Amino acid sequence: MIPLRARALEFRGASPASAEVIRVSLSADRPAIIKAQEGFVVGTGPVPEGFAWYLLGSVDDFRRLPIDARAVIAPAQTMFLGQGDVIAVDPLRKAIRVLYRGNSPYNHFLLTERCNNYCLMCSQPPRDVDDSWIVDEVLRAIQLVRRDAVEIGFTGGEPTLLGERFFELVKAAASHLPGTALHILSNGRRFSDGEFAAKLGAIGHHDLMMGIPVYSDLAHLHDHVVQADGAYDETIRGILALKASGVRVEIRVVLQAQTVGRLPHLAQFIARNLLFVDHVALMGLEPTGFARANMESIWCDPVDYAHQLSAAVKTLSGAGIRTSIYNSQLCVVPADIRPHARRSISDWKQTYLPECDGCEAKRECAGFFASVTHGRSRAIRPIVGAS
Amino acid sequence: MLPWRFTALDGNDRYVATNLVGEHLVLDRETIGKFARQELAPADPAYDELKARHFLIDDDTNVAVDLLALKVRTKLAPLANFTALHIFVVTLRCEHSCPYCQVSRANNDRGEFDMSRETALKSLDLVFRSPSPALKIEFQGGESLLNLPLIKLIVEEAKRRNETARRELAFVVATNLAVLDDEALTFCKAENILVSTSLDGPAGLHNANRPRPGRDSHERAVDGIHRARGVLGHYNVGALMTTTSASLNQVKAIIDEYLRLDFGGIFLRPLSPYGFAIKTKSYAAYSRERWLEFYFEGLDYIISLNRQGFDFIEHYAAMVLKKMLTPLQTSYVDLMSPAGIGIAAIVYNYDGTVYASDESRMLAEMGDQTFALGNVHRDSFEDIMLGDALLEPLTQSFAGSVPGCSSCAFEPWCGADPVFHHATQGDPVGKKPLSAFCTRSMALFRGLITRMEADDDVRALFEKWANRA
Amino acid sequence: MATVDVRILATEPEILCELRALDKGTKAADADLKFRREVTDHQLRMAIEERTSGYRDLILGLAFSKTGLQGG
Numbered sequence: 001m002i003p004l005r006a007r008a009l010e011f012r013g014a015s016p017a018s019a020e021v022i023r024v025s026l027s028a029d030r031p032a033i034i035k036a037q038e039g040f041v042v043g044t045g046p047v048p049e050g051f052a053w054y055l056l057g058s059v060d061d062f063r064r065l066p067i068d069a070r071a072v073i074a075p076a077q078t079m080f081l082g083q084g085d086v087i088a089v090d091p092l093r094k095a096i097r098v099l100y101r102g103n104s105p106y107n108h109f110l111l112t113e114r115c116n117n118y119c120l121m122c123s124q125p126p127r128d129v130d131d132s133w134i135v136d137e138v139l140r141a142i143q144l145v146r147r148d149a150v151e152i153g154f155t156g157g158e159p160t161l162l163g164e165r166f167f168e169l170v171k172a173a174a175s176h177l178p179g180t181a182l183h184i185l186s187n188g189r190r191f192s193d194g195e196f197a198a199k200l201g202a203i204g205h206h207d208l209m210m211g212i213p214v215y216s217d218l219a220h221l222h223d224h225v226v227q228a229d230g231a232y233d234e235t236i237r238g239i240l241a242l243k244a245s246g247v248r249v250e251i252r253v254v255l256q257a258q259t260v261g262r263l264p265h266l267a268q269f270i271a272r273n274l275l276f277v278d279h280v281a282l283m284g285l286e287p288t289g290f291a292r293a294n295m296e297s298i299w300c301d302p303v304d305y306a307h308q309l310s311a312a313v314k315t316l317s318g319a320g321i322r323t324s325i326y327n328s329q330l331c332v333v334p335a336d337i338r339p340h341a342r343r344s345i346s347d348w349k350q351t352y353l354p355e356c357d358g359c360e361a362k363r364e365c366a367g368f369f370a371s372v373t374h375g376r377s378r379a380i381r382p383i384v385g386a387s
Numbered sequence: 388m389l390p391w392r393f394t395a396l397d398g399n400d401r402y403v404a405t406n407l408v409g410e411h412l413v414l415d416r417e418t419i420g421k422f423a424r425q426e427l428a429p430a431d432p433a434y435d436e437l438k439a440r441h442f443l444i445d446d447d448t449n450v451a452v453d454l455l456a457l458k459v460r461t462k463l464a465p466l467a468n469f470t471a472l473h474i475f476v477v478t479l480r481c482e483h484s485c486p487y488c489q490v491s492r493a494n495n496d497r498g499e500f501d502m503s504r505e506t507a508l509k510s511l512d513l514v515f516r517s518p519s520p521a522l523k524i525e526f527q528g529g530e531s532l533l534n535l536p537l538i539k540l541i542v543e544e545a546k547r548r549n550e551t552a553r554r555e556l557a558f559v560v561a562t563n564l565a566v567l568d569d570e571a572l573t574f575c576k577a578e579n580i581l582v583s584t585s586l587d588g589p590a591g592l593h594n595a596n597r598p599r600p601g602r603d604s605h606e607r608a609v610d611g612i613h614r615a616r617g618v619l620g621h622y623n624v625g626a627l628m629t630t631t632s633a634s635l636n637q638v639k640a641i642i643d644e645y646l647r648l649d650f651g652g653i654f655l656r657p658l659s660p661y662g663f664a665i666k667t668k669s670y671a672a673y674s675r676e677r678w679l680e681f682y683f684e685g686l687d688y689i690i691s692l693n694r695q696g697f698d699f700i701e702h703y704a705a706m707v708l709k710k711m712l713t714p715l716q717t718s719y720v721d722l723m724s725p726a727g728i729g730i731a732a733i734v735y736n737y738d739g740t741v742y743a744s745d746e747s748r749m750l751a752e753m754g755d756q757t758f759a760l761g762n763v764h765r766d767s768f769e770d771i772m773l774g775d776a777l778l779e780p781l782t783q784s785f786a787g788s789v790p791g792c793s794s795c796a797f798e799p800w801c802g803a804d805p806v807f808h809h810a811t812q813g814d815p816v817g818k819k820p821l822s823a824f825c826t827r828s829m830a831l832f833r834g835l836i837t838r839m840e841a842d843d844d845v846r847a848l849f850e851k852w853a854n855r856a
Numbered sequence: 857m858a859t860v861d862v863r864i865l866a867t868e869p870e871i872l873c874e875l876r877a878l879d880k881g882t883k884a885a886d887a888d889l890k891f892r893r894e895v896t897d898h899q900l901r902m903a904i905e906e907r908t909s910g911y912r913d914l915i916l917g918l919a920f921s922k923t924g925l926q927g928g
């Protein structure tokens with residue numbers, strides 16, 4: 001697993017106020033004016049002069065640096081940084097935040113930790129803090145991300161709580177990355193205000209998809225999962241308003257004890273009422289954050305809901321709706337719906353088990369979340385022979 | 388409580404309940420009563436199902452109102468597209484003499500029963516007045532291929548006009564294939580024209596229904612099907628059966644014939660009450676009951692074929708199931724409300740008379756001109772489409788507003804058939820308890836639901852058909 | 857299809873209903889039961905319609921509220 005955030009790092013030569021977002025270079029061969037804005041990842045070769053920052057794998061490299069160089073020692077991060085990646089260096093908090101990695105297909109910018117839902121299985125538990133500084137950091141990062149980036153994402157917390165600044169971020173993505181897809185995770189509730197949805201549509205982002213969770217065909221069950229009364233109605237109205245404003249919508253369902261029982265009903269609900277959604281993502285549980293704390297009450301072994309998952313996928317795909325299964329190991333997904341399973345766990349979170357040795361489907365399989373060792377099916381076994 | 392209706396399903400106290408857009412639940416009489424009297428407790432298992440299907444809202448949620456409105460619009464939106472199917476009767480000449488057919492004439496070349504060039508062009512004027520983004524032009528007769536030159540002219544001219552009109556144009560030729568020659572085949576291939584023929588069943592049945600000199604109608608039809616497939620592609624050649632009283636005890640043999648010829652499916656059509664059938668009073672109550680037996684025997688046979696792994700579809704059920712199980716509308720003209728006459732399909736006869744439907748034309752051949760809407764040489768598009776001859780039966784027969792239908796749970800799935808009710812009862816609405824259309828439709832809905840409720844595999848099969856229809 | 861023919865004579869204070877089975881197989885008792893059930897069902901239907909007509913109007917009003925039905 002690759003750690004994106006690191007704290008308690010040792011900084012040298014940097015004043016606490018000198019936090020900034022920089023692009024990273026492994027190559028010394030950069031114009032002087034560019035070097036002055038970038039961070040150099042120190043390797044075994046000679047250390048060039050003129051970079052704004054130096055990123056070290058070991059404290060021993062410090063003596064090789066030019067005098068007065070600003071440096072941070074971050075062995076775990078520097079190993080994985082590549083040319084053109086974007087990071088925030090924060091001497092005040094003694095932290096590095098890796099904001100964008102070219103080698104990763106999944107680059108999500110966390111925009112805020114505030115949220116108006118309180119989901120039982122939230123992997124990013126909400127904090128009611130003033131974290132508006134994050135928006136400025138992300139705006140700066142978007143400007144540095146390379147133009148050929150395939151996709152970036154916005155996540156949280158609840159991004160729409162940022163109000164006007166949310167639109168500022170979408171506009172920035174549209175402007176600086178006109179060829180890059182934007183995937184935004186949101187509970188959709190704010191869009192039940194049709195004008196808010198219309199404003200998003202009016203930006204005319206070239207390739208935008210809103211990922212919105214719906215957990216049941218019954219309002220009270222959905223509201224229970226997200227721990228907020230009235231959330232369901234607002235979310236559904238939000239989806240309708242977004243589609244009316246020409247914004248693409250993906251419905252996300254986390255597969256857990258509270259949702260798998262009525263999964264076939266939810267699929268029928270979507271096929272009858274939300275036939276126009278652009279994608280449905282059925283997601284295996286990520287056992288971090290609240291999910292870890294509530295594990296007992298939310299965990300359901302995939303082999304125990306295989307029947308419901310199969311029925312749901314067949315209903316959705318039968319109705320012509322694009323459907324994918326994320327975060328689920330192939331061996332516990334029924335064979336007849338395996339074509340819908342995607343290799344979806346970010347490489348920095350992913351791992352395999354000893355039980356997986358000899359499996360022929362590893363390359364297509366999502367694997368496991370490395371962060372925890374619980375929440376794994378009792379039926380993990382290698383797939384051999386079948387295609 | 389949101390708007391809903393209920394109708395008995397069977398003699399076992401089961402009822403079908405439908406919401407405003409025809410989503411259904413099967414409930415027992417006690418539950419129906421409790422719900423109707425607002426005595427149903429949230430703890431009752433039926434409560435959640437009713438809530439999820441938008442039969443009720445409560446303190447938790449009322450977004451059902453928005454969703455129902457959206458679903459109503461989705462069902463009705465295709466109405467605005469207006470007439471998509473335009474039938475051209477290019478000739479009445481035919482070399483067959485089928486006893487139930489009342490339109491065709493002996494095959495002479497005097498041209499008096501052929502559509503003229505002027506009539507064809509005037510009819511095309513009206514075709515392109517329809518705003519529909521997709522236009523299907525179907526050639527019928529008599530035997531339409533006996534007037535191939537005119538078909539060619541119409542296709543050419545339609546394509547020329549479409550360069551500006553930019554619609555999705557499709558052409559179908561209805562033919563008995565007995566006179567299918569290479570010239571016709573080459574033309575159909577070049578212009579991507581689909582071919583639709585008649586196949587009533589195995590040779591004995593088909594030939595008895597369709598006499599021609601030589602008594603070889605079936606042989607020619609099958610030969611024609613193979614030849615046409617060879618040139619046009621297997622699935623560009625379709626077949627329809629006509630159900631006569633002779634068909635009624637042979638449903639398996641008929642299906643086997645379609646299976647043998649690899650059609651992928653069959654449309655088990657109702658008995659026609661028009662023409663010969665009405666004249667000889669063969670359209671009696673006995674026939675209606677027998678047809679239902681015929682149909683369900685056929686359907687159950689087809690279901691068993693699917694269990695054995697044959698991907699074979701029954702098209703009538705598929706179209707009904709599409710209305711029952713999806714939010715989408717079907718294009719089956721006979722099962723539309725408002726009725727499909729004129730506004731979904733329209734007929735331009737060889738002499739320029741415009742009819743509201745093919746059945747309207749048959750009625751006229753029997754002497755009843757009620758559903759003749761005008762003439763292409765004399766009347767404008769507005770005269771024809773806004774005249775009382777069309778608007779009166781359309782508005783009067785709308786099922787949502789007529790007695791009986793307006794309180795029937797099956798109404799969202801059903802149609803209005805003003806021509807049928809006029810022909811059998813003398814007015815476009817009819818008394819539904821006396822209507823064979825109603826009896827047949829209700830039996831169909833009940834039969835499909837009963838089978839789905841009894842067997843999950845059948846439910847899955849029906850959902851597959853509904854999505855493909 | 858109709859199985860029982862009903863003739864209704866509304867003479868105050870009674871309403872007299874004459875039932876006639878349309879096929880020989882139907883017994884009088886069954887026709888009676890069927891008719892009574894249909895009447896009860898219909899009373900329920902009318903009650904439902906009255907109770908829900910407000911929502912029906914609202915939903916239909918919403919459905920038709922935007923201009924240009926074509927294209928949604």
